[in-house]
Amino acid sequence: MKRALFAAATLATTVIALPVTATEKEPWQQAQETEVWEPVPAKVTVSESGVPSDAIVLFDGSGLSAWESVSDGAKAPWNIEGDVMVAAPKSGDIRTKQEFCDVQLHIEWQPPAEKDMEGPEGQGRGNSGVFFQERYEVQVLDSFGGETYPNGQAASVYKQHIPLVNATKPLSEWNVYDIIYKAPRFSDAGELTSPAYITVLHNGVLVQNHVEVQGPTAWIGHPPYEAHGCAPLRLQDHGNPSKFRNIWIREL
Secondary structure, X not given: OHHHHHHHHHHHHHHHHOOOOHHHOOHHXXXXXXXXXXXXXXXOOEOOOOXXXXXXXXXXXXXXXXXXXXXXXXXXXXXXXXXXXXXXXOOOOEEEOOOEOOEEEEEEEEOOOHHHOOOOOHHHOOOEEEEEOOOEEEEEOOOOOOOOOHHHOOOOEOOOEOOXXXXXOOOOOOEEEEEEEEOOEEOOOOOEEEOOEEEEEEOOEEEEXXXXXXXXXXXXXOOOOOOOOOEOOEEOOOXXXXXXXXXXXXXX
């Protein structure tokens, strides 16, 4: 009898020691298995003007201290009118003093009045551009009142990607770009391992959906990638007094 009781107790112990299968676990136990607690995202607040607390303000109307002339690295030669930055025609491009790689950019722009445009049609209508790493351009242009080649209109990745739709506002209104930019990657030997990618929201409308940048954007031809590191954001002087305001950037 004692042996029988011992055997029964051993069997009971063995059964209790068996692992609990997933189907036998309570729902809250199963849910815990897919919970990840680290890393904890940093908290970011947004000001009443829409600027995230972790953003770098590049222009808020108070001055051009974040910018310099591309030609000689001197003080940016563009003008400030109220809280607006205005390109000074024939003064040359400007760029940020700080260098960037992957970023989120917010920039608001407005073409000049028609009487101040470089030309009445096509690429003359308030032409400018936003260049990431000084090489890869998202076009700035009045594409509401004028026609041009679609891969050169507003919100195009210049000469590479036509925007999905034309979301340009009339001349009297401000346009907004919110752009996500992923920089290209290169090997230690200088070979391209991953191209750049750009996503553009134009006035809140998705117009470039994570498109692959095929190399530096150019007026003529298709230049190949050349290895580089982080580089400034650049704004183009194309002979028009184009206007910009509320520029901020987040490093990703």
